[in-house]
Amino acid sequence: MICDFLTLAAPGVRTLQPYQPGKPESELRREYGLSDIVKLASNENPLGPSPRALIAVREALSGLARYPDGNGFELKTALSVKLGLSTAMLTLGNGSNDVLELAARAFLTPAHEAVFSEHAFAVYPIVTQAIGATARVAKANPPDHPMPHGHNPSAILELINDRTRIVFIANPNNPTGTWLKTAELEALLAAIPESVIVVVDEAYVEYVEAEADCPNALHWLSRFPNLIVTRTFSKAYGLAGLRVGYAVSHPQVADLLNRVRQPFNVNSLALVAATAALDDVSHLERSKTLNRAGMRQLQDACRQWGLNWLPSAGNFLCVDVGRPGREVFLDLLKRGVIARPVDNYGLPQHLRISIGSEAENARLIEALGAVLKD
Ligand SMILES: Cc1ncc(COP(=O)(O)O)c(C=O)c1O
Numbered sequence: 001m002i003c004d005f006l007t008l009a010a011p012g013v014r015t016l017q018p019y020q021p022g023k024p025e026s027e028l029r030r031e032y033g034l035s036d037i038v039k040l041a042s043n044e045n046p047l048g049p050s051p052r053a054l055i056a057v058r059e060a061l062s063g064l065a066r067y068p069d070g071n072g073f074e075l076k077t078a079l080s081v082k083l084g085l086s087t088a089m090l091t092l093g094n095g096s097n098d099v100l101e102l103a104a105r106a107f108l109t110p111a112h113e114a115v116f117s118e119h120a121f122a123v124y125p126i127v128t129q130a131i132g133a134t135a136r137v138a139k140a141n142p143p144d145h146p147m148p149h150g151h152n153p154s155a156i157l158e159l160i161n162d163r164t165r166i167v168f169i170a171n172p173n174n175p176t177g178t179w180l181k182t183a184e185l186e187a188l189l190a191a192i193p194e195s196v197i198v199v200v201d202e203a204y205v206e207y208v209e210a211e212a213d214c215p216n217a218l219h220w221l222s223r224f225p226n227l228i229v230t231r232t233f234s235k236a237y238g239l240a241g242l243r244v245g246y247a248v249s250h251p252q253v254a255d256l257l258n259r260v261r262q263p264f265n266v267n268s269l270a271l272v273a274a275t276a277a278l279d280d281v282s283h284l285e286r287s288k289t290l291n292r293a294g295m296r297q298l299q300d301a302c303r304q305w306g307l308n309w310l311p312s313a314g315n316f317l318c319v320d321v322g323r324p325g326r327e328v329f330l331d332l333l334k335r336g337v338i339a340r341p342v343d344n345y346g347l348p349q350h351l352r353i354s355i356g357s358e359a360e361n362a363r364l365i366e367a368l369g370a371v372l373k374d
Contacts, residue, residue, distance in 0.1 A: 022042035036336055038364060040356045046355070056272040059272070067268075090247070099228075101123075108133035112165040114134070117152065151169060153180065175342045181213045227249065
């Protein structure tokens with residue numbers, strides 16, 4: 001009789017629900033025999049990476065027999081110049097998910113708690129639970145709030161106690177797209193005790209428009225030494241497939257994060273691609289312009305259908321489809337379009353749609369229009 005390995009698993013892992021990624025195109029091709037597929041399900045950049053990143057990757061291919069630079073010297077130097085801060089404040093990750101997990105591993109124990117909001121990014125509960133720490137979930141804003149389903153600073157503060165070690169704040173948040181404005185986040189950071197690590201996850205920060213008043217939390221690092229800001233090359237930089245992200249924090253915090261990091265967590269192609277991508281300001285600008293236009297395209301269609309959507313400062317829109325989002329997701333799949341149901345985030349009537357190229361958005365709009373008529 002084979003032993004029941006579930007009973008052997010660490011308590012937090014026993015009840016852990018794995019992360020549900022966006023459905024890969026290859027899976028839809030296999031399951032439905034479709035060839036012309038549009039994927040708008042993982043908030044990727046429809047322009048792809050900077051051509052400079054691709055050149056750097058090609059040049060680095062011949063060195064694949066060697067381990068990567070475990071300290072990521074060149075990428076850290078490029079980031080420190082770009083962001084105007086010391087390399088001692090940086091921790092590189094295999095995507096920003098990796099640094100989110102490093103923060104949990106460095107600071108949480110089964111005796112501690114992590115606080116985050118309802119509808120917040122799914123990796124926070126996973127990294128908390130895997131360690132056996134307790135997740136405390138703050139009520140989000142009500143649907144009639146100007147920032148519906150967004151983080152509610154007072155609800156977050158109410159859950160902080162002597163056992164709290166980490167607060168996770170996605171700004172802007174995925175899957176809602178909502179954000180805490182500058183004054184709100186600043187007041188929240190000021191109200192959180194210095195003994196609580198605050199992770200501000202800025203995966204979408206490059207897409208933020210000035211008028212949104214969504215802050216760049218790096219400005220507060222010297223004022224709040226308990227702050228960790230995480231960022232990624234997966235979204236606006238178009239490098240999701242290579243897995244590279246980073247954390248910026250007080251050097252002592254960075255030292256702790258680096259202690260739990262795997263020796264070569266960022267591969268050599270990711271290192272050179274990210275370094276080259278950072279330099280390509282015009283590619284980033286093109287990506288943002290495309291996103292702005294695509295956002296308008298999708299919002300115009302929603303307006304015509306009479307559908308509401310949540311405010312979004314990212315490269316995706318969370319749309320209230322007025323019926324079970326998972327059913328709409330399945331109907332779209334049959335038409336070769338992959339979007340993202342968000343019932344697992346407590347939003348059963350919403351569908352999260354990533355902004356694609358103009359043609360991809362048009363395909364989605366045509367397919368969704370047909371599904372909504374059924
Ligand atoms: C809010 C947020 N944080 C972090 C991530 C992780 O991205 P990556 O691990 O690709 O950097 C994502 C990805 O979807 C995200 O939406």
